[in-house]
Amino acid sequence: MTTPLRLGIAGLGTVGVGVVRIVQRHADLLEARTGRPVTISAVSARSRDKDRGVRLGGYAWEDDPVALATREDVDVFVELMGGEDGPAKAATEAAIGAGKHVVTANKAMLAIHGQALAEAAEENGVSLRYEAAVAGGIPVIKALTEGLAGNEISRVMGVMNGTCNYILTRMQDAGLDYQTVFAEAEALGYLEADPTLDVGGIDAGHKLAILAAIAFGTQVDFNGLSIEGIERITIEDIEQAADMGYRIKLLGVARRTGRGLEARMTPCLVPMTSPLGQLEGGTNMVVLEGDSVGQIVLRGPGAGEGPTASAVMSDVLDIARGNTLPVFGIPARELTAPEPAVASAPAAFYLRMTLIDKPGVLAKIATVLGDAGISIDRMRQYGHTDPNAPVLIVTHKTGREALDGAMAAMEGTGVLASQPVAIRIEDV
Amino acid sequence: MTTPLRLGIAGLGTVGVGVVRIVQRHADLLEARTGRPVTISAVSARSRDKDRGVRLGGYAWEDDPVALATREDVDVFVELMGGEDGPAKAATEAAIGAGKHVVTANKAMLAIHGQALAEAAEENGVSLRYEAAVAGGIPVIKALTEGLAGNEISRVMGVMNGTCNYILTRMQDAGLDYQTVFAEAEALGYLEADPTLDVGGIDAGHKLAILAAIAFGTQVDFNGLSIEGIERITIEDIEQAADMGYRIKLLGVARRTGRGLEARMTPCLVPMTSPLGQLEGGTNMVVLEGDSVGQIVLRGPGAGEGPTASAVMSDVLDIARGNTLPVFGIPARELTAPEPAVASAPAAFYLRMTLIDKPGVLAKIATVLGDAGISIDRMRQYGHTDPNAPVLIVTHKTGREALDGAMAAMEGTGVLASQPVAIRIEDV
Numbered sequence: 001m002t003t004p005l006r007l008g009i010a011g012l013g014t015v016g017v018g019v020v021r022i023v024q025r026h027a028d029l030l031e032a033r034t035g036r037p038v039t040i041s042a043v044s045a046r047s048r049d050k051d052r053g054v055r056l057g058g059y060a061w062e063d064d065p066v067a068l069a070t071r072e073d074v075d076v077f078v079e080l081m082g083g084e085d086g087p088a089k090a091a092t093e094a095a096i097g098a099g100k101h102v103v104t105a106n107k108a109m110l111a112i113h114g115q116a117l118a119e120a121a122e123e124n125g126v127s128l129r130y131e132a133a134v135a136g137g138i139p140v141i142k143a144l145t146e147g148l149a150g151n152e153i154s155r156v157m158g159v160m161n162g163t164c165n166y167i168l169t170r171m172q173d174a175g176l177d178y179q180t181v182f183a184e185a186e187a188l189g190y191l192e193a194d195p196t197l198d199v200g201g202i203d204a205g206h207k208l209a210i211l212a213a214i215a216f217g218t219q220v221d222f223n224g225l226s227i228e229g230i231e232r233i234t235i236e237d238i239e240q241a242a243d244m245g246y247r248i249k250l251l252g253v254a255r256r257t258g259r260g261l262e263a264r265m266t267p268c269l270v271p272m273t274s275p276l277g278q279l280e281g282g283t284n285m286v287v288l289e290g291d292s293v294g295q296i297v298l299r300g301p302g303a304g305e306g307p308t309a310s311a312v313m314s315d316v317l318d319i320a321r322g323n324t325l326p327v328f329g330i331p332a333r334e335l336t337a338p339e340p341a342v343a344s345a346p347a348a349f350y351l352r353m354t355l356i357d358k359p360g361v362l363a364k365i366a367t368v369l370g371d372a373g374i375s376i377d378r379m380r381q382y383g384h385t386d387p388n389a390p391v392l393i394v395t396h397k398t399g400r401e402a403l404d405g406a407m408a409a410m411e412g413t414g415v416l417a418s419q420p421v422a423i424r425i426e427d428v
Numbered sequence: 429m430t431t432p433l434r435l436g437i438a439g440l441g442t443v444g445v446g447v448v449r450i451v452q453r454h455a456d457l458l459e460a461r462t463g464r465p466v467t468i469s470a471v472s473a474r475s476r477d478k479d480r481g482v483r484l485g486g487y488a489w490e491d492d493p494v495a496l497a498t499r500e501d502v503d504v505f506v507e508l509m510g511g512e513d514g515p516a517k518a519a520t521e522a523a524i525g526a527g528k529h530v531v532t533a534n535k536a537m538l539a540i541h542g543q544a545l546a547e548a549a550e551e552n553g554v555s556l557r558y559e560a561a562v563a564g565g566i567p568v569i570k571a572l573t574e575g576l577a578g579n580e581i582s583r584v585m586g587v588m589n590g591t592c593n594y595i596l597t598r599m600q601d602a603g604l605d606y607q608t609v610f611a612e613a614e615a616l617g618y619l620e621a622d623p624t625l626d627v628g629g630i631d632a633g634h635k636l637a638i639l640a641a642i643a644f645g646t647q648v649d650f651n652g653l654s655i656e657g658i659e660r661i662t663i664e665d666i667e668q669a670a671d672m673g674y675r676i677k678l679l680g681v682a683r684r685t686g687r688g689l690e691a692r693m694t695p696c697l698v699p700m701t702s703p704l705g706q707l708e709g710g711t712n713m714v715v716l717e718g719d720s721v722g723q724i725v726l727r728g729p730g731a732g733e734g735p736t737a738s739a740v741m742s743d744v745l746d747i748a749r750g751n752t753l754p755v756f757g758i759p760a761r762e763l764t765a766p767e768p769a770v771a772s773a774p775a776a777f778y779l780r781m782t783l784i785d786k787p788g789v790l791a792k793i794a795t796v797l798g799d800a801g802i803s804i805d806r807m808r809q810y811g812h813t814d815p816n817a818p819v820l821i822v823t824h825k826t827g828r829e830a831l832d833g834a835m836a837a838m839e840g841t842g843v844l845a846s847q848p849v850a851i852r853i854e855d856v
Contacts, residue, residue, distance in 0.1 A: 022578050022720055032645070032758040033577050131575075137721040139575025146574075147559070147567025149461050150450050150741025217460070275727065278706060292450055292734035292741075293565040299703065299725040306720035313578025313720075323574075323751035330460040 018309025137307025151290025446737025565735025579718025
């Protein structure tokens with residue numbers, strides 16, 4: 001096959017420019033690896049005049065991404081605009097309708113419209129690929145859909161938002177509170193225009209929803225996720241968790257339980273000696289667990305021009321080689337509706353509370369936990385100068401529901417100086 | 429496509445049985461993921477009567493793997509016998525000649541005969557795949573040939589022999605010497621029949637030779653590797669390296685330098701806080717570095733029934749999906765002869781020596797290093813009861829050749845109580 005594979009790239013931000021750079025710099029390498037030239041026919045972006053530091057002169061320009069997506073000289077529509085609806089979705093649908101393959105980095109679009117887009121792509125016999133949508137440069141979609149295709153997947157976990165991990169790591173290293181580090185990150189330009197996407201766990205949740213669909217053969221179900229951001233994590237939580245041997249991570253977990261599927265993107269404690277616990281700064285990590293392979297851990301840059309463009313090119317080159325597979329690993333029409341677990345899997349919990357410093361208060365808390373059937377693994381009361389006593393409890397495994405009941409009962413004892421905090425400890 | 433993909437499996441040891449188990453247990457899953465049934469037509473092994481704990485009754489039996497490989501009802505020959513020559517090679521060649529795809533876990537055969545086999549496979553239009561040959565369950569061949577296909581690869585590193593890593597970790601944790609832990613590992617059945625394959629670095633070297641070929645587009649060149657095993661690592665090395673913040677690993681490194689390719693499988697020091705430094709026990713880790721992606725780290729089980737069978741199935745399922753690529757990522761006839769580096773890249777070195785305890789001996793050593801243009805980063809002399817003084821030096825970066833010259837010159841000073849030991853410190 002020596003017919004070139006011709007790209008149309010919509011979106012010339014960091015990632016789009018990175019893709020153009022790879023195509024230009026490695027023309028020979030890409031041809032050697034796929035047996036055909038990979039070329040760019042046309043590009044599209046909001047502003048035509050901006051200097052992006054890369055040659056675009058040889059490519060046709062389209063103001064309208066839909067027009068780009070359906071050009072006769074485009075074989076693969078590369079969607080790098082972002083946004084779950086709007087031009088990205090319109091152009092992706094137009095490309096699929098016109099029989100073009102689509103490569104996208106758009107996690108929001110896939111998390112919300114993945115099922116409909118996958119069905120459309122498969123009906124039209126085109127590829128819809130999205131390696132860059134999850135964990136940047138880490139080839140995790142490929143590992144899950146192809147590398148571990150002989151496995152029944154039992155759990156997928158990941159730290160997939162570099163900004164959150166940067167904030168948590170920085171709080172810990174510098175002993176700073178959340179608000180201070182959030183302001184730093186904002187000043188450094190690390191946050192999305194709407195920071196809730198990052199610190200609220202939405203962006204990472206989009207990624208987890210995609211991984212869960214592949215792992216369990218279910219329709220993408222972003223709305224079925226339980227999501228909690230890092231906004232309420234305090235420096236005290238981080239320091240006291242460390243004192244118990246843990247790190248706090250915004251951890252996505254999708255697991256198969258005996259009672260359905262559980263998928264949540266929430267702060268969790270993980271042992272500081274585990275690969276997840278040792279992950280610092282903006283790096284991403286995904287853990288895949290299958291019945292034959294056991295546990296595989298993938299670590300790498302989760303964002304940035306080079307890593308994300310590398311992932312986009314992986315998809316483009318698979319298409320150039322003629323290699324295809326269903327969008328989510330099995331045909332979209334065979335994906336089942338997810339069955340959310342009736343109750344979350346039991347876990348150990350970290351409980352932080354401040355007690356009024358009077359005789360018998362600890363006994364009251366311990367009694368409440370005992371009455372709820374929750375046993376205590378470890379407890380620490382810290383020295384204090386103010387009148388209230390910081391107390392930390394690590395429970396043995398218990399259901400979240402029992403714990404919530406116990407926490408409500410604690411409120412009734414009158415010994416709490418403030419609302420207690422509970423954070424799940426994930427077995428990793 | 430609903431035509432079944434029919435396997436012929438030669439070799440029913442741990443891995444072969446693992447593959448049979450997956451095909452039997454996950455028939456529906458495999459069909460959903462590939463669009464066609466995956467079945468076993470025939471098997472072959474040395475002993476027909478052995479109870480392997482798995483149903484084999486439905487499959488034809490062949491005593492001769494060559495006969496198995498060329499059966500009309502076999503589409504994919506799964507070679508799990510091992511051995512670089514002999515029946516494995518004969519049957520693989522026969523399968524290719526008969527137009528069958530081949531999936532193998534045989535690193536030795538690929539490291540020695542990879543070029544000829546790849547050329548034969550590509551001429552015959554069949555796949556020759558070997559995910560299981562390198563790092564067990566970790567999908568590293570896929571990551572390198574497909575996931576990072578848009579990158580020029582600059583370095584590949586890996587801890588790829590679980591037995592060596594187990595021995596080194598156990599020495600460190602228990603403070604035991606090499607001989608004691610080697611005997612333990614032997615008693616536990618962790619070693620190959622010829623233990624030199626493990627502790628001499630041969631097995632890991634085979635894997636590195638394969639990775640280097642893919643990474644740099646060169647013909648597999650096992651004989652061009654520099655290989656050194658772990659037999660001479662002492663507990664003192666491990667403890668003193670730890671004192672300096674390092675761990676000792678049998679580390680394979682293949683890198684592109686300005687002066688050619690460097691590929692070695694040797695003990696190295698790595699920072700104990702790095703992912704490689706934190707790798708304990710039998711787990712494997714591979715680090716891939718590309719110009720766009722930066723650094724990707726893959727971690728997982730490097731051996732065992734389930735993980736290795738998982739990797740075999742990944743190849744089988746790609747073939748079932750109709751997905752192909754050149755054996756080493758680019759067509760075998762385009763692979764270039766490797767150009768070994770004229771000199772190894774400069775590195776910092778750990779130097780351990782025992783000096784006769786007399787005034788002026790340290791000065792003599794320092795002078796020899798200075799004369800060779802080698803500067804000292806850190807030095808420690810340890811307290812001692814015997815008449816000779818253990819001394820540890822970490823150098824700044826220097827060429828191995830300068831260091832070898834300096835070590836020869838040290839011998840001439842008359843202050844060494846025994847031969848000095850030098851171990852490279854790899855930047856990770």
